[in-house]
Amino acid sequence: MVIVMREGASKKDIDELIALLHEVGAEAHVSQGEFRTVIGVIGDREKVMQMPLEAYAGVEKVVPIMKPYKLVSREFHEEPTVIKVRDAEIGGGHFNIIAGPCSVESEEQVLLAARAAKAAGAEFFRGGAFKPRSSPYSFQGLAEDGLKMLAAARDETGLPVVTEVLDVRDIELVSRYADVLQVGARNMQNFLMLKELGYSEMPILLKRGMSATIEEWMMAAEYILKEGNKKVILCERGIRTFETATRNTLDISSIPIVKGLSHLPIFVDPSHATGVRELVPPLCRAALAAGADGVMVEIHPNPREALCDGSQSLTIDGFGSMMEDLKGLAEYLGRK
Numbered sequence: 001m002v003i004v005m006r007e008g009a010s011k012k013d014i015d016e017l018i019a020l021l022h023e024v025g026a027e028a029h030v031s032q033g034e035f036r037t038v039i040g041v042i043g044d045r046e047k048v049m050q051m052p053l054e055a056y057a058g059v060e061k062v063v064p065i066m067k068p069y070k071l072v073s074r075e076f077h078e079e080p081t082v083i084k085v086r087d088a089e090i091g092g093g094h095f096n097i098i099a100g101p102c103s104v105e106s107e108e109q110v111l112l113a114a115r116a117a118k119a120a121g122a123e124f125f126r127g128g129a130f131k132p133r134s135s136p137y138s139f140q141g142l143a144e145d146g147l148k149m150l151a152a153a154r155d156e157t158g159l160p161v162v163t164e165v166l167d168v169r170d171i172e173l174v175s176r177y178a179d180v181l182q183v184g185a186r187n188m189q190n191f192l193m194l195k196e197l198g199y200s201e202m203p204i205l206l207k208r209g210m211s212a213t214i215e216e217w218m219m220a221a222e223y224i225l226k227e228g229n230k231k232v233i234l235c236e237r238g239i240r241t242f243e244t245a246t247r248n249t250l251d252i253s254s255i256p257i258v259k260g261l262s263h264l265p266i267f268v269d270p271s272h273a274t275g276v277r278e279l280v281p282p283l284c285r286a287a288l289a290a291g292a293d294g295v296m297v298e299i300h301p302n303p304r305e306a307l308c309d310g311s312q313s314l315t316i317d318g319f320g321s322m323m324e325d326l327k328g329l330a331e332y333l334g335r336k
Contacts, residue, residue, distance in 0.1 A: 001048065001064045003053060005058050006059065007036055014037055021043070024043065025043055026041050027043055029225075033078075033079060067215075072264060078263070080093075081263045088123045090265050091265035094294070095293065095336065096123050097294060097296075098124040098297070099126065099296070099297050100117060101313065102128055102131075102271075102298050103307050110127060111153055113300065117319070120320045124160050124179075125161055126182075127149075127153075129143055129150065129163055132186050147173070150177060163178045163182060175202050178202070179202075179203070180204070181200070181204050183197070185207045186209070188208065188216075189216070195224075195226075197229060198223060202231070203231040207237045207269070208239065212239070214261070233293075234267065236254045238250045238270075238272060246274040247275030249273070255290040267292060267293060267294045267295060268292045270297065275309070280314060281314075285325065297322075298314065
């Protein structure tokens with residue numbers, strides 16, 4: 001359930017109510033708004049319902065949440081969550097672009113891609129140092145050497161780095177070099193890792209599993225928020241269907257659905273959704289029109305020589321052209 005405090009409720013009223021909730025074994029998650037404080041309550045429903053909560057000082061109303069996810073829901077936090085990463089903001093009306101190569105391959109490749117991303121107007125740089133591949137014989141990434149190259153690109157361009165963490169044992173290492181930790185589709189329900197990321201203060205980009213329902217995706221995010229980390233960005237990257245024209249099927253409908261269900265920002269990754277370079281620009285435009293908070297796309301200085309997913313990577317010129325189209329559409333739609 002959610003407890004909505006009255007406008008101007010004192011810190012003493014809030015602290016006393018939280019202490020009473022703890023006495024019955026409930027967790028209290030506080031969301032401080034501009035005018036009101038909202039307390040999300042998780043615990044034994046019967047014990048909590050027996051408390052005369054609306055009679056306590058400072059309480060305006062008590063709202064039950066019927067969804068299995070609580071902290072992720074709009075009922076808990078009506079206003080969109082805005083996440084600050086260095087000088088950039090995610091959510092709250094901004095439309096951000098994350099761009100970079102699928103895999104970090106060399107210093108030259110990373111710097112060329114980062115400079116191109118910056119020049120075209122991207123606000124974040126992505127690159128894979130650890131690569132989850134279907135085949136154990138495929139390129140697996142450069143590990144810490146790759147992370148160092150990403151950090152060097154950030155130092156030159158100022159673009160915050162988004163990169164994937166594959167294993168709970170690597171969270172601390174990747175956090176030393178990255179600004180946003182990505183959880184890939186295959187790890188969306190790695191609950192041990194999600195809990196550990198919940199203890200982190202790093203922003204988390206959580207991709208939807210290729211066979212996950214929206215509710216399962218929300219529940220995965222709930223694991224992170226429950227442990228205290230509220231800086232979660234959702235990312236739709238396509239789901240597995242019977243269609244064979246694309247690698248996956250991009251679920252554009254998930255954008256407005258998630259916007260109605262949750263306060264968390266949502267991005268779209270059309271590169272992995274389709275696996276087809278030519279489909280990336282129109283689906284980026286569709287994501288912007290549908291209300292997404294941003295897109296994550298793959299670019300490469302020479303896609304034909306890419307060690308991973310060259311067929312879905314935009315060329316430098318292609319990325320620049322797409323960015324011009326997106327800027328025009330964003331202006332028309334009144335987006336930042």
